[in-house]
Structure formats: structure tokens, C-alpha cells
Amino acid sequence: MEKLEGMISDIVFKNEENGYTIAYLANEDEEVTIVGCMPTLSVGESIEVEGKWVTHKTYGTQFEVSSFMPVTPSSLEGIYAYLSSGMIHGIGEKMALRIIEKFGVDTLDVIQNTPERLKEVEGIGAKKIKQITESYEENRELRNIIMQLSPYGITPNYCLKIYKKYKDKAISVINKNPYKLAEDIRGIGFRVADDIAKKLGIDKYSKDRIFQGILYTLNQSTSNGNTYLPLSVLIPQAVKVLDVEAEHIKEGVIELAYTQKIHVEKDNNDINVYLMPYYMAENGVCREMIRLSQVDFEDLKINIKHEIKMIEKEDGIKLAQNQVMAVKEAIEQGVVIITGGPGTGKTTTINTIIKVFENNDQKVILAAPTGRAAKRMSETSNKEAKTIHRLLEMGFGMDSDELTFMKNEEDPIDADVVILDEVSMVDVVLMYSLLRAIKSGTRLLIVGDSDQLPSVGAGNVLKDLIDSEVINTVRLNEIFRQAQESMIVVNAHKINKGEPLKLNVKGKDFFFIKKEGDDILPEIVGIVSERLPKFYGVDKLKDIQVLSPMRKGNLGVNNLNIELQKSLNPPNKYKTEEAFAKRTFRVGDKVMQIKNNYTRKWKTEDGSNSGHGIYNGDIGYIYYIDKEKKEIFVIFDGMKIVTYKYDELDELDHSFCTTIHKSQGSEFPIVVIPMTWAPPMLLSRNLLYTAVTRAKKQVVLVGDVKYLEFMIKNNRSSDRYSNLAVKLNKFKKEGLLIENDKE
Numbered sequence: 043m044e045k046l047e048g049m050i051s052d053i054v055f056k057n058e059e060n061g062y063t064i065a066y067l068a069n070e071d072e073e074v075t076i077v078g079c080m081p082t083l084s085v086g087e088s089i090e091v092e093g094k095w096v097t098h099k100t101y102g103t104q105f106e107v108s109s110f111m112p113v114t115p116s117s118l119e120g121i122y123a124y125l126s127s128g129m130i131h132g133i134g135e136k137m138a139l140r141i142i143e144k145f146g147v148d149t150l151d152v153i154q155n156t157p158e159r160l161k162e163v164e165g166i167g168a169k170k171i172k173q174i175t176e177s178y179e180e181n182r183e184l185r186n187i188i189m190q191l192s193p194y195g196i197t198p199n200y201c202l203k204i205y206k207k208y209k210d211k212a213i214s215v216i217n218k219n220p221y222k223l224a225e226d227i228r229g230i231g232f233r234v235a236d237d238i239a240k241k242l243g244i245d246k247y248s249k250d251r252i253f254q255g256i257l258y259t260l261n262q263s264t265s266n267g268n269t270y271l272p273l274s275v276l277i278p279q280a281v282k283v284l285d286v287e288a289e290h291i292k293e294g295v296i297e298l299a300y301t302q303k304i305h306v307e308k309d310n311n312d313i314n315v316y317l318m319p320y321y322m323a324e325n326g327v328c329r330e331m332i333r334l335s336q337v338d339f340e341d342l343k344i345n346i347k348h349e350i351k352m353i354e355k356e357d358g359i360k361l362a363q364n365q366v367m368a369v370k371e372a373i374e375q376g377v378v379i380i381t382g383g384p385g386t387g388k389t390t391t392i393n394t395i396i397k398v399f400e401n402n403d404q405k406v407i408l409a410a411p412t413g414r415a416a417k418r419m420s421e422t423s424n425k426e427a428k429t430i431h432r433l434l435e436m437g438f439g440m441d442s443d444e445l446t447f448m449k450n451e452e453d454p455i456d457a458d459v460v461i462l463d464e465v466s467m468v469d470v471v472l473m474y475s476l477l478r479a480i481k482s483g484t485r486l487l488i489v490g491d492s493d494q495l496p497s498v499g500a501g502n503v504l505k506d507l508i509d510s511e512v513i514n515t516v517r518l519n520e521i522f523r524q525a526q527e528s529m530i531v532v533n534a535h536k537i538n539k540g541e542p543l544k545l546n547v548k549g550k551d552f553f554f555i556k557k558e559g560d561d562i563l564p565e566i567v568g569i570v571s572e573r574l575p576k577f578y579g580v581d582k583l584k585d586i587q588v589l590s591p592m593r594k595g596n597l598g599v600n601n602l603n604i605e606l607q608k609s610l611n612p613p614n615k616y617k618t619e620e621a622f623a624k625r626t627f628r629v630g631d632k633v634m635q636i637k638n639n640y641t642r643k644w645k646t647e648d649g650s651n652s653g654h655g656i657y658n659g660d661i662g663y664i665y666y667i668d669k670e671k672k673e674i675f676v677i678f679d680g681m682k683i684v685t686y687k688y689d690e691l692d693e694l695d696h697s698f699c700t701t702i703h704k705s706q707g708s709e710f711p712i713v714v715i716p717m718t719w720a721p722p723m724l725l726s727r728n729l730l731y732t733a734v735t736r737a738k739k740q741v742v743l744v745g746d747v748k749y750l751e752f753m754i755k756n757n758r759s760s761d762r763y764s765n766l767a768v769k770l771n772k773f774k775k776e777g778l779l780i781e782n783d784k785e
């Protein structure tokens with residue numbers, strides 16, 4: 043490979059379809075013909091090309107370009123992004139600004155050719171110049187990527203990811219097909235790629251664009267919980283995204299189906315379109331559920347009546363009929379779902395089942411979808427419960443840097459009985475991974491409350507499994523006396539039935555404070571910071587959680603966090619703080635990890651214990667801010683210290699208040715919820731139900747009763763496109779075990 047540098051003196055030919063270009067490249071010595079895919083080239087641009095000399099039978103000697111990159115940056119923005127990215131030792135954000143103020147668009151030219159001139163900038167001496175020129179040379183490729191892409195709003199961090207993925211081919215990959223970025227780089231989506239493509243002059247009807255637009259539409263829809271979209275729904279959505287006619291979408295869907303990126307399936311009068319992983323997962327869950335439930339389970343010769351009697355005596359309770367049935371089904375049928383609302387005895391039933399099996403030498407494994415749910419399960423059962431991810435031994439594969447599960451059909455979970463709790467939070471993809479790692483003959487208990495909000499990820503697994511009526515289900519519907527004393531439990535059931543609630547019963551745990559409009563916010567701040575902690579003797583940060591249905595607005599999570607921070611953790615000269623564009627992080631702030639990060643490291647203060655993995659919804663407190671190193675230290679679970687660099691703070695949010703969605707699977711002693719106007723889709727029954735059931739000791743609703751009534755009546759269940767229930771029936775009826783679906 044050879045390299046040439048020069049200025050484009052003329053463009054002889056350019057194919058707009060595929061970017062093939064013939065141009066003249068001139069430098070001090072010569073003018074040569076260059077040919078290749080260079081769709082962005084313009085006359086007057088200085089570029090560096092890499093490639094080889096070839097002889098064309100008509101046109102003679104030409105330089106065939108395999109990659110090219112501009113030599114001068116496209117904008118000051120790009121130069122700034124590069125200089126301030128932290129990749130040049132000795133230059134921070136302020137210094138980068140000073141240098142650019144001095145040299146403007148010539149900055150890089152100065153660094154490259156007359157670095158001694160950097161002395162003209164205040165604060166730069168000979169040592170710094172050496173540092174700067176050395177690292178400038180070291181990251182040449184990355185520099186080009188940063189400068190080319192930062193004008194599109196791509197941060198240096200993403201540029202680094204792009205560089206790691208494509209190495210020195212990055213610029214040519216992007217020039218050829220910017221949509222590759224959306225496919226390959228996590229965090230860069232179709233919109234950004236499309237923006238780049240537009241600026242590169244890529245045709246609106248190009249196939250890559252149509253494909254990526256369809257995949258993007260389907261991806262968006264899975265993040266809304268759907269496992270597929272009917273074609274009749276997909277088409278108008280994709281038309282909107284791509285701004286092309288429906289026929290292009292139809293053609294795109296057909297072609298994509300051939301590439302196995304999507305799967306299409308006839309469904310009555312429509313066609314269901316799946317992204318491949320969701321198709322595999324939906325079919326997989328059906329297949330695995332049928333595999334697990336159709337086994338002739340070993341007869342354990344357990345005298346169930348006797349066992350139950352013994353346990354009842356030990357625990358001083360008498361199991362209700364349905365609880366006994368659940369125990370029997372678990373032993374006799376092997377695969378069973380136990381469902382019920384709060385206080386209906388799920389935990390008591392699980393504990394009885396654990397005892398019966400363990401008394402009969404069966405190895406019982408407990409698991410739940412989140413760290414918090416697993417912790418609670420451990421506490422109530424006195425037995426270790428793992429997160430599903432830990433149970434499946436998530437780790438890095440032999441020769442990949444992708445996270446995978448080590449437990450699977452080849453190396454299944456070693457257990458006689460697996461008990462899963464809080465299954466309403468398990469999505470279809472995780473369920474499939476779990477089921478395939480359970481060997482035939484292992485008993486499986488699926489426990490959860492199907493009236494809770496469905497999983498964040500796609501599917502509505504628990505509800506679908508129950509609705510299918512294919513899997514044995516025991517519904518616990520009796521609220522026990524002890525639970526009945528709690529208005530939280532009583533009202534939760536009333537919410538589910540759409541009945542009016544019992545509010546402000548003296549001495550009970552469910553209160554409504556009537557306030558209107560602008561009075562709601564100060565009331566919430568007041569009760570959280572003063573009255574509730576004083577009255578109940580609880581910690582205002584740890585024990586009280588404000589939950590809001592929405593992010594925006596006066597009573598949305600964002601504003602409530604600002605207002606609660608002022609009162610619960612105000613500025614203080616002994617507390618370091620750092621202000622960012624939209625928020626200020628201060629030592630002592632209550633914060634939440636807002637995405638799963640399986641690899642993020644934590645360690646205890648004395649370093650005696652360490653591990654990795656901080657998960658969506660984990661709540662911690664800011665412990666220390668290192669302004670020099672630009673790092674924030676957060677303590678989770680009272681002992682796990684995690685360091686976030688400033689540019690990783692997109693994983694962290696304040697959590698004086700959180701959304702109800704984010705509170706799924708968590709429990710708090712006291713929960714405070716504003717009752718106010720929000721988009722109707724957010725004011726739903728099962729959102730209220732989930733919020734209320736997060737509280738263990740006290741629920742306080744503050745606002746206007748009419749919104750409470752609206753929520754109770756609004757039974758718009760979060761319908762999702764999911765075909766699990768239908769398919770389970772079909773699989774069962776046809777006795778299908780579609781082997782060729784297996785990955």
C-alpha cells in the first residue's frame with residue numbers, strides 16, 4: 043500500500059449511486075489520476091489517499107484508492123473535539139480553547155509543522171510541546187475520525203469505539219456506508235447514521251438506507267416492548283422514518299428476510315415481522331416450555347399431606363387450599379406458575395415448596411431478575427438467591443469480547459428444582475436463555491404478579507404464559523388476615539379491580555393529601571424533607587422514595603430531582619460538587635444506575651472485596667468527587683464503591699425521585715407519588731398498581747383525587763405485540779419441536 047497526499051484539482055467523474063469517483067490529485071511534484079469510492083470528495087479539498095498504482099488499458103497509470111481521509115479538519119468544532127478529547131496528553135478543555143483561539147483553523151497545521159509556535163499560548167512550555175507533538179503523532183487515525191465525525195455530534199468517546207471496531211478502515215467504511223455505524227456501534231443509531239449519510243450525499247432510496255430504516259423501526263418497537271410488528275403497522279411507521287413510499291418498505295422487508303436479519307411469518311390476514319433474535323426467543327420460549335413440561339418427572343414418593351402438615355406445625359400457619367395446590371402441582375406436575383397480588387401468600391408458598399423439596403434431598407436453586415429482587419428472595423427464604431444473569435454465569439466467551447451466558451443446553455444448571463420469582467420483569471430474550479439452560483427433568487416454578495408492569499425488555503412473558511393456559515397455573519387469590527390489615531395491600535387489590543380506594547383510614551398506611559396545581563410540589567418537598575422523617579423516625583434519603591409517572595413537567599422526575607436536591611442535599615462548603623449542562627452532582631446525592639452494566643467494577647473501601655456489575659435501577663449515594671481526575675465515586679449497597687468518569691455519567695441519574703417504571707422490582711419503606719395531570723397513557727391502572735406495591739410501610743399520594751380516579755379506571759393494559767400465548771397453543775397442539783429454529 044502506498045500513500046499520496048495532495049489537493050483535488052478536478053473531479054472527472056462521480057457515480058452518485060455507489061460513490062465511484064475519478065479525480066485529479068495535485069501536489070508540488072505532480073498531478074495524478076486517482077480512482078475509487080470517494081463519494082464525499084470536492085474540488086479544493088486536501089486529502090491523503092492510500093492504495094496502489096494500476097495500469098488501465100485505455101487511461102494508463104492511475105492510483106487506485108482503497109481509503110482516503112481529509113488532511114485538514116472540516117471545522118473548528120472537529121479540532122476542538124479532538125484537542126479536548128483527553129487523547130492528547132497535556133491538553134484539557136480550557137487549554138484546547140486557548141490554542142484554538144490563537145491559531146483557529148491552522149491549529150493542526152501548527153501542531154504538525156511548527157509546534158514551537160505553541161509557546162505563544164499561555165501555559166505551554168517546551169515540555170508540554172513535546173508531550174503534545176508526541177501524542178499527536180501517536181493517534182493520527184483517531185484524530186481523523188474525531189475531526190470528521192464530531193460535526194455530526196459524535197463524541198470522541200464514540201469515535202474511539204469506531205476506531206476500535208474498524209481501525210484504519212474507519213473513514214472508508216463510513217464514507218462507503220455510514221449505516222454500518224448503526225449496525226456495528228452500540229449507541230450510534232439510525233438517526234445519526236442517516237444524518238451523516240445525508241451530508242455524504244447518499245441517495246434517499248439507497249438499499250442500505252431502506253434496510254437500516256426498517257431495522258431501526260423494528261428496534262424502536264422492541265424497546266417499546268413488542269416482539270414483532272404486523273406489516274400493516276410496520277409500513278406506516280417505517281414510511282415516516284424514511285420518508286419513502288410504502289412499496290420501498292415492502293421490497294426492503296422481503297430482501298431483509300432473505301438476509302436472515304428479520305423473520306416474516308404469516309398471521310391470518312397480516313404478516314408479522316420480527317427482528318431475528320426476538321423470533322428465536324419467542325419460538326424458543328415456546329419450545330423450551332413444552333420440552334420442560336412434557337417430561338415424565340421422577341416420582342419423588344413424597345407424602346405431600348404429611349410434609350405440609352409438618353411444615354404448617356413448624357411455621358404455625360395453615361396453608362390455604364390454593365397454596366396446597368401449588369405445592370402439589372410443583373411436586374407432581376413439575377412445571378407450574380404461581381401468581382397472585384400482594385399479600386396472597388406467594389412467599390409463604392415458595393418457602394413451603396423449598397422445604398418440601400429440601401426435606402427430600404432435592405437441590406433447589408432460587409433466582410430473580412434483578413439484584414434487588416434476588417436480595418429480597420434471599421431474605422424471605424433464608425437461602426441464597428441469585429440474579430438470573432449470575433445463575434447463567436454471564437461472562438466473556440472464549441474468543442469474543444461479547445458477553446454471553448456460560449450456562450446453556452450444553453452445560454445446564456445443576457439443579458433438581460429451579461424457583462424463579464418476580465417473573466413479570468423477565469423479558470422474552472432472557473427467558474429463552476434461562477429455559478434453554480434448564481435440563482429436562484428439572485422442576486421449574488415460575489412465580490410473579492402478572493398485574494405488575496410488564497418487563498422493560500420485549501414481551502409479556504408471565505402474562506402470556508398464564509393466558510396461554512398451556513402451562514399449569516395456580517392463582518392465589520386470598521388476601522390473608524395479616525395482609526388485610528394493610529391498606530396498601532387492600533388498595534392494591536382494589537386498584538386491580540377498578541374499585542375506589544380506602545383513603546386516610548386512621549392509623550393505617552395509605553394517605554392522600556389533597557393539593558392542587560402549584561401547591562403539590564412544595565407539599566411533596568415538605569413532607570419528604572420534614573414531616574415524614576420526623577413522624578416515622580425514618581431516614582429522609584434512604585427510606586422515602588418519590589415516584590413519578592413521567593419525566594417532564596413540574597412534577598416530573600427531572601424537576602422533582604432538582605427541587606428535592608435543593609432541600610435534601612443542599613450546597614455546602616464541605617461538599618464537593620460539579621455542575622454539568624443540566625444537573626449538578628454533589629457529594630451526598632442519591633443517584634441511580636440507569637442501564638445494566640455487567641462489566642462495571644466495584645470494590646469496597648479497604649479493597650478487601652471487589653466484583654463487577656451494576657444494574658439498571660440500583661440506587662447509591664455520591665461518596666466523593668475527584669475534580670482533578672474528573673471522576674465521581676458512588677457507593678451502592680452501603681459498600682460497593684464504583685468510579686464513574688465524567689464522560690460515563692450518562693449511566694447515572696439523580697434518584698431523589700425516579701420513574702415508576704424504574705422502580706419495578708424495588709421496595710421502599712415509604713413511597714410518595716404525585717397525583718397530577720400526565721399524558722393519559724401514563725396514567726394507567728397498572729402503573730399506579732406497581733407504584734403503590736413498591737411501598738412496605740406507607741403510601742402517600744399528593745395531589746388531585748380526580749387523577750387517582752382516572753388512573754384506577756384507565757385499564758388500558760400495556761398491550762404489546764407478542765405472539766407467545768398463541769404460539770404456545772400451536773406448538774402444543776401440533777406437538778412441534780421445530781429443531782431448525784435452534785441457534
Ligand SMILES: Nc1ncnc2c1ncn2[C@@H]1O[C@H](COP(=O)(O)OP(=O)(O)OP(=O)(O)O)[C@@H](O)[C@H]1O
Nearest residue numbers: 359360361362384385386387388389390522524525
Ligand atoms: N395460609 C396462610 N395463613 C395465614 N397467613 C398467611 C398464610 N399465607 C401467608 N400468610 C401471611 O400473609 C402475609 C402475606 O404473605 P406472603 O408474604 O407469603 O405473600 P406474598 O404474596 O409473597 O406478598 P407480597 O407480594 O406482598 O410479598 C404474610 O404475613 C404471611 O405470613
